[in-house]
Amino acid sequence: MFKEPWSDISEYPKKHKLALETELKKELGTNHSLFGNSVNLLAKREDRDDLLLKSSSTFYIVHLTWSGAEESAGYPLIDVFETELELEAKLAEDSLYF
Secondary structure (H helix, E strand, O other): OOOOOEEEHHHOOHHHHHHHHHHHHHHOOOOOOOOOOOOEEEEEEOOOOEEEEEEOOEEEEEEOOOOOOOOOOOOOEEEEEOOHHHHHHHHHHHHHOO
16 A cells, blocks of 8 residues: 555554554653544654554654653644545655655
């Protein structure tokens, strides 16, 4: 489904997915727009610390900092995609310039 530089999270061991989800939870502060949202981890970008998440019908690309702690306001950075079409355009662009 995903093209380079993105990889489906199901291609990784469960321990790796759990580590990514754990780091995401650590970094999301109470003021972050994703704090408390139920999200599903779909993919990981190989050349960056980016995760592709889905919540309901909205997609997010989150750039982890790997600080291991709650980040200051505005971090981790996210891109929001309201439709699958918007997301597909972004992923195609990523693949084109990889």
